[in-house]
Amino acid sequence: MPESRKEPKSKYTADRNIPGAFEGETVTRRRFMTLTTHAAGGIATAAVLLPALGFAAGSALFDRAPVLWTPVGKPEDFPDDNYLPRVVTLTQGIGEVGKATVYVRRFNPEFDAQEGMPAPPETDAPVIVLSSRCMHLGCPIRWTAAAERFICPCHGGVYGFNGEVVGGPPVRPLDRFYTRLRNGQVEVGPRYSVNSEFRRFPSYRDPGQPLDGIGQYLYPGRFSTPKNP
Template structure:
């Protein structure tokens, strides 16, 4: 071991020794390495646990539903869409129906097939030129407006875009 030496600074004298034993040095090195390993494993583990729980589950998605060739002018056509919803660690695939119609082949209207009253499925009735909900006799126009019955608001509508001949609806997942 070296001899202690004295440093002088403004606050007075300080005695410093180089008295570090091999055991003390090794224990501090092992503690430092252990801390680095714990941080290396702990930070990703915490991120894995916390990140999915912090997701809101809301995501804007364009969902392909079918071809424009399937639509007859002036008649709503039912398409089935599969939507993946992720909340935390759980991803669920939901199948829903979307009615799409156009009068001119350029401007498309997309409506949910879920009644706004109690969530029953509506269907297009050709001879009545309206959507009908069999649960409580709700009736909706071709544009989704309530014509009769207890539904409190129009059918939900979706933004539509056409990519080539592929129809896509904007879905707030």
């Protein structure tokens, strides 16, 4: 006895006795609206996600500026209980705009260990170099030796001796700079950012971008960050 074959299901909604179906219709209005909503959601998600992924991958895909090193003096030129300002070059070829003021002091193993400061890696010079850019909106800050504080006059940001936030709106400690010792001279290189525990991030983030918790994943390094020294 020949085996009976099951009739294939019709693609038309009317043949499937779907309520409210129209003749020749292959997709119900509810199904159509569901697909439309999913498509719109996918487009909206891609519009947000793709630029973020491109931003995150950009530093690995695009050529970055060469690393610049600026000599600022010998290690013994700097005290370990005070900061001295120095001017370094961040970007070549654009004159004074490409320069920035940094604050330098010698690393004090006894004091800094008590304060929980990590010792500089062996590849670094025995100094601490802090940025003069506030981590709120990027305004210039100033070291006040009498108060042992870095102070931003714009919006009231206050930083402690190690650059940690002690008052005002800044979202993280002051940025720092890679250093190295060459021919007895301390040389200052690229900028990098740290979180509240002074954990070093390979590249720097813009002011206003926190690096604690989920913030470290939301704000990838800048495209313009030079390759690590």
